[in-house]
Amino acid sequence: MNFADFIDRTLNFDDYGLLLPLVSNSLIAGAALGIVGGLIGIFIMMRDMAFAVHGIAELSFAGAAFALLIGVDVVTGSVAGSLIAALVLGVLGTRAKDRNSITGVLMPFGLGLGILFLSLYEGRSANKFGLLTGQIVAVDDVQLGGMLALCAVVVLALILIWRPLTFASVDPVLANARGVRTGGLSIIFMVILALAVAVAIQVVGALLVLALLITPAAAALRISSNPALTVILAIVFAEISVLGGILLALAGSLPISPYVTTISFVIYLVCRGVEALRSPRKHQV
């Protein structure tokens, strides 16, 4: 494939006006996911849980693959898978060190299960690939309703526990002494995280979940320490990545995930650059 072909396949705006209405559901789902990714990403970063998110995503993938195999709703399957993973991590991995090793054990098992279920599945192969790398191009109204409901649950739950969760995440010793139920909160957070991962998988696929749940928040944290501003920036970055990714993907014949991940990665690089220009002092230490 030469460069002209590459451009033709990745960016081709010929039928753009015709294609746009087809993805309106996807855009709505993506916008909701952007809010979720920005909000929860900040807590994932504070709690140092990026790797755990990846582990949950693989088990969520296994759950979705199983649902595909037995012919039930894929979103339900991925929610079930990620809930199981999150609860295992929440109960066994209260300390970061334990959590990392448990994630490392759980992740390949989940991926292996997922591959097993997909091998046994005899339906459309696009469905298979979609679980790993994203399949948002065709979100029907029923699926959209389910995804929006899940996003709403995640956002509402986060708002309800926002302050104590922040306290428990940055300063568990003091939070505990001040009467915050840090153990209970961390289980609740794992459940919320599981739901967020399950939704994100529908959009960007299991392998690329981090691009929406981690990268925007990580980028925001590079350029601000103001708690309200970091949240707003993380949401804006996530929205640009997911909506921009969907709109650009229309102009090509590729899945949306490479567009989403590329945009979010570029945003991260720009933020690191801004940080380096602003405070070179920090990087000398």
Add this chain to the structure above:
Amino acid sequence: MSTSPIVTFDAATLAFGSRVLWQELNLQVRPGEFLAVLGPNGSGKTSFINTMLGTTALNSGTVSIAGAPVRRGSNLVGLIPQQRPFGDNVPLRARDLVALGVDGNRPGIRIARKAVHTKVDQLLELVGASAYADRPVSDLSGGEQQRLRAAQALAGDPRVLLCDEPLLSLDLHHQQAISQVIHRQAAQHGAAVIFVTHEINPILPYVDRVLYLAEGKFHLGSVDEVMQSSVLSRLYGAPVEVLRVNGRIVVVSGDGQRQLPPDGHEHAEDATRESGK
């Protein structure tokens, strides 16, 4: 100032499995009193603090604060923990950290932003941290962070201020500043201070009584009563010598070869700092 005790331990025993940290502890701390708690690592100093926070339960006996059993999260109690670095991924400025000390245990998001902002400004002023109120906490030095910890602990105007090695790894300047802030809470607000430390010298001017924990035993008394060769030797079951040099207390092991911090616990860093001052 009231003379009825604010903290009361009655026949309190704490053990982890078969290892008894301390037993039959009877202790009354009065408002305004400054109690130093010393002892080697593993002697149950932090657990002692935790029993008053309600995060560790006694095996037998009782501990009460202001006449009522200890309740976790009580506003009567403030905690200044050991200095611990914050990661790079903490989206908080100095004022946000202190604000968590004010209302971080409440559910939801902060609605009364203005009231909290004013309160935080007062607390920052109190501990001399106003100059870096808007700097990210991850950029601050250990000493600057500990001032914020003190501000957090003072947020509820506590009747009991629990300090768990708050001066560890700080430079002399910050050690003095933070000890003074703590002392002021005792002297001006009548709070009882319970101060766990390896190093009694920075707080020597303020200490009323010493509780020394070692080898499952304890000794309680004034500085002069406790920091004696005979008392510490008995607690350790080994010869220990307590020397006074220029108003400072130095503890050395019985053979005179090694110098120990006043808690008798060996710590290379402490020993060098001790001789370097």
